[in-house]
Amino acid sequence: MLKVYDVEGFPNPARVRMALAEKNATEAVTFVPVDVMGGEHRGEAFKAKNPDATVPCMELECGTNVSRCTPIIEYIDGQFEGASLIGDTPKQRALTQMMNLRAEEGLVDAVGAYFHHATDGLGPELETDQVPAWGERQKGKATATMRYFNDVLADQTFVAGDVYTMADITLLAGLGFADFAGVSVPEGLNNLNEWRERVAARYEEN
Template sequence: MKIYEFEGFPNPARVRIALAEKGLTDKVEFISVNVPEGEHQSEAFRAKNPSAAVPLLELEDGTCISECTAITEYLDHLDGNPTLTGGTPKERAVIHMMQRRAESGLLDAVGTYFHHATPGLGKEIEGYQCAEWGNHQKEVALKGMRYLDGLLADRPYLAGENFSMADITAFAGLGFAGFASIDVPEDCANLKDWQARVAARPSIAA
């Protein structure tokens, strides 16, 4: 397997965590795509991923898979023992729901703020920007943090008792928020505790 990515960026981080949790990191060849220089928008990369985004998983047979949830589904099912996306129908449902909420309510909202309401990766890479929408999404991200904080009052992880894909998404979202200078509200103690606990997992601390 090959993973096209740019190390340290939030979506590639999601896949690196999933790989580590599944013990698959050594099975992957990582190929750096220079996103700050716009390499993800090149014709050569778009031929692999028309969405022009990293990470991208390329299988041995040449199949290219983009979208972090799709890549995580693949990695999680390779050994026939899904641990990140749920085993029973109900577990699957709760994890996919919480993943999507963490994505649209936090990670994607932070990304939209960064790419639209700040200089982002620079005029040439960003192209069209809509600052008004970006700033609105910053408010969405802060609301998302408060929502997740409330959830974590009565459970250790976002989808319940076990670490899952939803935690990976939210963890990447908080990291991106820090990078974009969106501070976690002072009173979100549950969320901060959870962030510290997740950061200490072997898959991430490594």
């Protein structure tokens, strides 16, 4: 069985969990909890699977490990039935990758940098190399990214066009991370807020 090493509720693991939910494949995976707060991900046993020392990490049935959300979601997309999360045509794939990168770098990673560098982050045991000014700068990048996607969503239903893709998943996870880290959505971003309410409903329990 496929394994996903992660922490439930953390923002990057949430991206993979949403992709699995889209493909009705959550039951096809065993989730293996990693004690990130205790530093397990930085130990040699975990780094042998994922030298990035991050979650999520997916272990395939053959024992190969895949880390980073985008390649993991690419794998999920190809492995399971259901509407594509990465695009069916070259144009859709290119736009999905482009928007996914904008959401990842501009929001998930920027909020992460703010969280890890300009707040207590994961606590003093783990946050041993903070550069607070850089973290603050990244908060501004996150806010600018929210404004950018608000403009994008004025003209289209989803982040990469008229179908739901992994770029929507990345943006949704990034907004969740922003809430957690205390990076507010600026007033008046109605397109972004309306989109968020609409896509978040896909993951609400009935």
